[in-house]
Amino acid sequence: MTSDVAAAKPGIPRNPDAETLDPFHGVDFSKLERSLHRPRTFMSMLWTVIVSAMTLFALIPLFSVLWLLVWRGGRKLSIAAFTQLPPAPLEQSGGFGNAIVGTLAICGMALLISLPIGLLSAIFLAQAKPDNRLASSVRFAGKVLTGFPSILAGVFAYGVVVMATGGYSALAGAVALSILMLPTILLTSEDAIRMVPERMKEAAIGMGATDTQTVWMVLLPAAVPRILTGVMLAIARGAGETAPLLFTALFSSYWLLWHGHVKLMQPTASLAVLIYNFAGMPFANQVELAWAAALVLVVMVLIANLIGQSLANRQVQ
Amino acid sequence: MPTETQISKPPSRTQAITDTAFRALCQGFTWLVAVIAVIIVLKIVLAALPAVRQYGLGFLSGQVWDPNKKLYSILPEIWGTLYSSVLALIFGTAFGVAAALFLAEGFTADAVFALLKIVNLQFHPFWGKLPVQVENLLSNLIELLAAIPSVVYGLWGLFVIIPLVRPACHWLHADLGWIPLFGTDLSGPGMLPAVIVLSIMILPTITAIGRGALLAVPTRLRMAAYGLGATRWEAIFAVTLPTASRGIFGGIVLAFGRALGETMALAMLVGNANVISVSLFSPANTLAALLANAFPEASPKDVGVLMYAATVLLVITLLVNVAGAYIVQFTASELEGEKV
Amino acid sequence: MPTAEIASQEPVSTNGKVDPSVVMDCNIENLYYGSFKAVRDTRIPVQKNAITAFIGPSGCGKSTVLRCMNRMNDLVRGFRLEGHVQFRGQDIYGPKIDPVAVRRFIGMVFQQPNPFATSVYNNVAFGLRLNNFKGNKAAKVEEALKSADLWDEVKDKLNESGLSLSGGQQQRLCIARAIATEPEVLLLDEPCSALDPVATRSIEELMKQLKARFAIAIVTHNLQQAQRVSDKTGFLYVDTSEGSRTGYLVEFGDSNQIFHDPKQKETQQYIKGEFS
Structure with missing residues (x-):
């Protein structure tokens, strides 16, 4: 790039017309060299450095959070933490077994509500023609609901369930969470069904499959991994939500299963609310338990996320 | 129609009924979603109506919140939210767009490639895949940042960020207290730690959507800029960013909508x-x-007032979210249209 | 330029008296997608135990006509047909006809091989399940795979994914899937366009075998292929005189006659252009 051709091949005599034939005649080749003294190059390098630094800086909180969870939460983690009930103030020991059960129960119930609604409407949305008003309105509502403040889901469940049944309950918490899980399940399932290649759908229809047969025999089997991804993401989101549970499921220091009865209509503990409650207490034991519960919660949420991701990566093709 | 031992036959009665029923079911559930969306809004707004009648617009402009005197207004909360x-x-935009x-734009892969080149492994069958894998x-x-529950961020902010920023805040207030931004001292919880944690929480949204928008910019546009002799960053500023800007x-x-509604942190x-x-x-x-x-300890009387506050939050976030969803949807269809 | 009476010259039915060997009588007066007129004046009979080929330049609507014959076009928004398509004397576009039922008697194989993301066996058994077939499924699957000349290649991997087969095998799998339910008519929409010459030859041989049992209609852009396999050929062309591109049937007849003694000027030019 820098040396001229004739100089590179000393055996060949230089063509006397070279100067007129040479398209680069008169070009100072040193100007083509990359140099940081040139403002354009320098600015380019500078921006690269700034952006790289900012990206790495943005990752610091993640590592800090993870490190503290392992370090502070891990210390307190023991069998007791999983099996015992939350301690009273100044009591040492104790655990959050009921909160784990509560989180799982509330999430499971929320899924029972949101999965059928989300999946069946996703099937409708995916099959609907582009000009279907109902489909496009519901799709838009789903997108808006994705950003719906979780606290307002709690306010809604408070108005609908707590005020109607006269008390805080796991069911109220589940209703609140299902509002938050619904848009994720709806939109990812629709995408999943739409991603099944059109020609597979055509093949089924071309053989005389009814719409329902096409959905159950071709579309859903091919879309299941991606639908499950959406479901896992929804569970992960639901499990981590605190605000909508604060005044729906509230909290409880007892087991969900009490003397053989499942108390779904009683206040119910959850990991997220336990963390919030204990974080603000002036007792070292409670704060340590909050960290341990946070570790457990994050591990649960991350596992759900990882399962979802790995399902998404295991594509059919 | 042919007889014999025919396999092909029209859909049986059961199949036809199942098909009609299932399609009706799906449509019914879709209507249900639409109805739920409407009910959510109605339920909150209707519950707020008594309080709206009682307190009127003064609720939005006053600064007192005193349940004992039955005086309620939320201007400080509106201010704090915004x-x-x-x-x-x-902060979130600066770092999110940078990420x-x-x-x-391939910086990650380039950086890893450059590192591999030093040890001459850039085309190694195993290590050669590293640039893409690291990206x-x-x-x-970054997406993992979004997966961490907000209550955990709150815990982290309480025990890490507040102790961390407090000395700096003391110093800034003492030396630069005449600047309004540093006008008071940080005595524990306060706006700055909340903002730091909040910006971490919204960063993944901006990065994920921003990355999608950047990746959707056709390569030929970048190539056109390079072909004209633009540096990488000139191409980014002149072509890639403007094209992806709407996304x-x-x-x-x-x-922004997420930040407005974020609660726990x-x-x-x-x-x-x-x-x-x-x-x-x-x-x-906020x-x-x-x-x-206030909700967990609210008396029935207070609930109406809180529903009023919830309605205000609902209106603000709904406006922002509708705008955001509209922009994203519009951009997506625009770029899809380009592909055809 | 194009004349409308061509369609009626053809040796098809007159006054509803249908030649008994004609399984399908496709008579398209006008076919629209929204306001766009895609095909006009096209009448093609499909005979039993024969292969009917549709040829013509791209965009002439030959695939559209084929997709009319098992109502696949119903999936396209704004589709509208003037005319009729009769299957054994019954108009499949009649007001009471269920398109789903039509497709069970008139099978289709598509341009791109489109096996489902499931095992070879399940792919072939798919149609049997659709029709609630109660008999011996395994035997039927084997029979269909044998008819499609695929059995020897896949008998040891019936449980492997249909997508793991080669392109030609996938297309034969799709044919096996279509014939497993023993439809009356088999519509093939450019079945070899995604295949290499060797696979193409094997599909052609297969078609010749299958015509003993089915009425076959095939769309192809490959004239040599049409000449090699078909008994009857219809040539469609594009009419641009009204400012849009509307396909219509120029000539229909025995393949021998179409390829060696075409009556219409457009056909002569098209065939010559391809062979010269």
């Missing part, structure tokens, strides 16, 4: 004080944090 969200948006560029790993890590903007608007970090101040170190309150703190 102020914290805007500040978080500034989106870093991931989408995926980094974007997964990135949509992501920022959605992140703020309830734990902002201080829950009924104060209007531009100082970064002053405690404050609508969502007010709801989180």
